[in-house]
Structure formats: C-alpha cells, structure tokens
Amino acid sequence: MDNFPNDTQKPPQAPDWERKTLEKLAFAALSEQKARRRWGIFFKLVGFTYLMAVLVAVMDWAPSSEPAASVRHTALINVFGTIEANGEVSADKINAALQSAFEDKNTAGVVLRINSPGGSPVQSGIIYDEMRRLKALHPDIPLYAVVEDLCASGGYYVAAGADKIYVNKASLVGSIGVLMNGFGFTGAMEKLGVERRLLTAGENKGFLDPFSPVNPVQKAHVEAMLADIHRQFIEVVKQGRGKRLQETPEMFSGLIWTGEQSIKLGLADELGTVDGVARDVIKAEKLVDYSVKENIAERFAKRLGADAAFGFGHGLMESLGAKAQ
Numbered sequence: 001m002d003n004f005p006n007d008t009q010k011p012p013q014a015p016d017w018e019r020k021t022l023e024k025l026a027f028a029a030l031s032e033q034k035a036r037r038r039w040g041i042f043f044k045l046v047g048f049t050y051l052m053a054v055l056v057a058v059m060d061w062a063p064s065s066e067p068a069a070s071v072r073h074t075a076l077i078n079v080f081g082t083i084e085a086n087g088e089v090s091a092d093k094i095n096a097a098l099q100s101a102f103e104d105k106n107t108a109g110v111v112l113r114i115n116s117p118g119g120s121p122v123q124s125g126i127i128y129d130e131m132r133r134l135k136a137l138h139p140d141i142p143l144y145a146v147v148e149d150l151c152a153s154g155g156y157y158v159a160a161g162a163d164k165i166y167v168n169k170a171s172l173v174g175s176i177g178v179l180m181n182g183f184g185f186t187g188a189m190e191k192l193g194v195e196r197r198l199l200t201a202g203e204n205k206g207f208l209d210p211f212s213p214v215n216p217v218q219k220a221h222v223e224a225m226l227a228d229i230h231r232q233f234i235e236v237v238k239q240g241r242g243k244r245l246q247e248t249p250e251m252f253s254g255l256i257w258t259g260e261q262s263i264k265l266g267l268a269d270e271l272g273t274v275d276g277v278a279r280d281v282i283k284a285e286k287l288v289d290y291s292v293k294e295n296i297a298e299r300f301a302k303r304l305g306a307d308a309a310f311g312f313g314h315g316l317m318e319s320l321g322a323k324a325q
Contacts, residue, residue, distance in 0.1 A: 070106065071106060071286060072106050072108050072284050072286070073106055073107065073108065073284050073286040073287065073288045074107075074108060074109050074110070074111055074277075074278035074282045074284045074285070074286065074287050074288070075101030075102075075104065075107045075109070075110045075111070075288055075290050076111050076113060076274065076278075076287045076288065076289045076290065076291070077094065077097045077098060077101060077110065077111070077112050077113070077289075077290050077291050078113050078115075078289070078291040079094060079112055079113065079114045079115070079116050079155065079158060080113075080115050080116065081115075081116060082116065082117060082118070082119040083116060083118060083119030083120055083123045083124050083127070083154045083155065083158070084119045084120050084123060085120060085122075085123055087119075089116065089119070089123075090123060091122075091123045091124075091126035091127050091130070093291075093292040094127050094130075094158075094292075095126065095127060095130040096292050097290040097291055097292050098110070098127075098130055098131065098134055098290075099130075099134065100290050101290045102134045102137070102138045102141055107141055107288075108141070108282050108283065108284035109141060109142045109143070109144065109277075109278070109281070109282035109284060110141060110142070110143045110144070111143075111144050111145075111146055111274055111277055111278065111282075111287075112143070112144070112145045112146070112158065112159070112162060113146050113148065113274050114145055114146065114147050114148065114151045114155050114158065114159055115147075115148040115149050115150055115151075115155075116150060116151065116152070116154065116155030116158075117150055117152050117153065117155065118152050118153025118154035118155050118156075118157075118175065119153070119154045119155075120154060121154060121157065121178065121229055121232075121233065123154070124154035124155075124157035124158050125157065125232070125236070127158050127161070128157055128158055128160065128161040128236060128240075131143060131158070131161035131162070132161055135161075135163070142163050142164075142281075142282065143161075143162050143163050144162050144163060144164050144165075144166060144277055144281065144282075145158070145159040145161075145162035145164070145165045145166065146165075146166045146167075146272060146273065146274050146277055147159065147165065147166065147167040147168065147171045147173060147259065147268070148168065148171065149171060149172065150171070150172045151165075151167070151171065151172070151173050152172060152173070152174060152175035152256055153175045153176070153177070156173060156174060156175065156176060156237070156267070157233060157236060157237075160236055160237045160239075160240030160241060161236075161240055162240075164269040164270070164281075165267070165268040165269050166268070166269065166270055166271065166272030166273070166276075166277055167259035167262060167263065167268045167270075167271060167272070168259050168271065168273070169258065169259045169260045169271055170258060170259060171258065171259035171262070171268075172256050172257070172258065172259075173256065173257055173258070173259060173261075173262035173267055173268055174251075174255060174256040174257050174262065174267060175254055175255070175256045176233055176234065176237060176251065176252045176253075176254065177230060177233075177252070177253065177254030178226045178229045178230045178233065179226070179254075180222060180226060182208065182210055183210050184210055184213075184214065185210055185211050186211065186212065186213055189211060196209075196211045196212055198211070198212060204217075204218060204221075208222065230252070233252075234252050237252075237267075241266055241267065244266040244269070245265070245266040245267070246264065246265050246266045248265065251265060251267075259271065274287070275287075
C-alpha cells in the first residue's frame, strides 16, 4: 500500500491571493476607521471653535450703554415700546440710562425720544420720579422729551416729567386714563354645560374670576382703584405741565390728540425733532445714545424661553386635541 496520504487528507490552505486580499481589506477598514476618527475630532474642534467665536461675538463684555463722549454732547435715551417691568422699556433700564447721562460731565442736555403706547403706571411713575430727582440734582442740565409716532398713557406719564415736550404735527399724544381689561366666559360655559367650582378661603379671593359672574361689590372696588390711579396720573400731568395746560372736560378722559392739537391744549410745547432740539435748543449737535440695550445673548435667551413656552403650549394643545378626538 502507498505510504503517502492522498490529496484529500492534506490540510486545506488558502491560495496566496485570497490571503493578501483579506489583509488588504482589513488594513483598508482600519485605515478608514482611523480616518473617520481623525475627521470626527477635526470637525468637533472646528465646531467648538466656531461656537466659542459666536459666544465671544454675542456676549456684551462692554457696558450696555454707549461710552461717554469726550466732548460736549446731547445725551439721547430711547423709550421705545411698552413700559413694563421685565421688558426693554423698564424703569430699571431707563433710570440707569438717565443716571449715566446726567452724571457725565460732558452732557449739555438730555433728550428722551418717546415712541410708546404706555404700559405699567408703576414703572412709568418710577421713571417720572427719577427724572424729577435728577433734574433737582442737576438744574443746569435741561431734560426734554421728543415724541415721534406715539406718546400715549404711560408714555405721556413719562413725558410729563420733562422740561419741554416736542412733537411732530402728526404725532399721537395723550390717552390720559387708566384701564383694566379681561374676558368673561360665563355665557359660553352655560352653553357648553360646564359648571364652575371655585373654592376660596376669603370671600374676595376669587376676585374678578373670568369664569364667574361679575360681583357688583368687587366691580365697585376695581373702579375705585382705577379712579385713584387716574387721579395720580392727572396730578402728575398737572405738576409737570403747570400753567401751560389749557384744561378741557375731555383732556383727562382718555382721548388722544395729534401733535398740533396737543400743543394748543398745552400737553406739548413745540414742533421738533431730536436733531433739531440737540442742534438748536441744547446747542450740542453731537448725540450720544445712553439707552441700555439688551445684547444678542439676552435676546437669544428670551427667544429661547419664548420658543420653549410655545413648544410646550403647542404640544399640550395637540395632546388635548388628540384626547378630544
């Protein structure tokens, strides 16, 4: 018998070309993995660098008001929008700008540029009081209000604290009144067959609940409060305008007038613009803006909060709608 094993008994060996192909594939896979890792690190570094650059750009490291000018100038403060505690036109921001403007040794005069529908009587009152305080401390620095499109309600409350009020002939001025508004849903609830169950400790704790009928006693209380705030508003206007007012029965009724009409009524003094007042009245043509501005980061944070609130409310409404179906 033959002592050599036949071919079927030899251990199988992969051809040389197959082994080399497998090695190449393995090395290619490793190289690709390393390349992906390197590119991943690279893009992460680029993204991080970009993010840091954006943060450095948007962060307002400098003071939020324009730095003081080294020459004689007119200080400008913008009162644009609704006057409210947490808004861009709050007493904190306007008063901080006023203080910076009056404390600058190169300020020849201060101009409040007003374009506001009004807002909180409390915030308006705080600004008015600070204007009077600063005027008393700096009697040599005039304080003027220049009205652009609108100076109504709380906006006019603030303007009344100025030495003079300048308007455009088509400006809207006035609305010396106070309001509190809301909605009542009792009729809609009756149609829907909804019963309101309100439990309180204190007979007036459910004060002005929109889902309950109007309580005559509570309504009278609110009207008395509004009348008191209205009286305060009227006193401020009379104090600020003095003998210039040509009082009429409608003056404090909440009506609004054009700039030309407001001059005749003594609610304003003359026609004028910011540039004109700086150049011709204060005699300091250079304007320096002392308005306290929100930086981009603060706006982004507010926007993010608003979007989050909208998203939550939208999701809640969708959820409720799905359940209703």
